[in-house]
Amino acid sequence: MITSVVESWIEPPLRQFVVDAGVELALLLHPSGQVLAQFGFARAMDVMTACALAAGIHATGGELGRMLDGRPFRGLHHAGSARQIFVAEARSTRGTYIFLTVFGQESSIGLVRLYFDELAAALAAAAPPDGPAPAPALAEQFEQDLNRNLAVLFGRA
């Protein structure tokens, strides 16, 4: 199993989630679209695309929730014919993250939701309390930061 992370404390909870939930792909990213960890992706381009789309889905869902319900929607599930996607928000002392996972017939939305709750709790517990706060994602640095993270994930750093 190849799980790659930008920050080492993310790896054990993510690895556990992947084993327990039996998902095909998993991605943890900053709401700006900066990737932090991935499992199952073979190409940096796919990670970049998935991050951009997940950040967009999260922002759209948040805004729709605020319009309809007065507070942002925090999770989304879409069932395709063969694969399903689940996007949700995880919070820790390091900030809010977006989690995206893709699963097929080997898993179910019930299992994914169940183990996502455990992942979110494990991330919150594992986040270094005194660690440096994540730097704000500035537009002028975004591409540079994204490329640096992708290079770390795919062993080119």
Place this chain on the structure above:
Amino acid sequence: MHSPFTDMLNTVARVRGVTAALVVSEQDGIIVDANVQIGQPGDRVAALAASLYRKARLAARAASLGDVTFMQLEAPGGRLCAVGGGGLVLVVVAAALVNVGLVRVELLRASADLASLAEGRR
């Protein structure tokens, strides 16, 4: 709220020692309807039991045994029993000393109705 599964769940839940009865989507692991005693983690049981039942069904098929008619899991603290039909699984959580024969009879009786209820034929 009365659902098409309420009577079935109430009948099963009335058996002495049964602490939870849940109708769960086999594919999604999500509760459709449930009769659960306070303190039972219904969502967790539903997701895991549906996954277990599905894998048991696939294993039985792979071994050319046919469909799973009744699944039972024994643990020190009690039992988990399940039957399926129409893409749904009826899951029962019971104490260790429950009358398994009675639970089995009730579940097999309910399984005959499960598929028709799932398809809205009743």
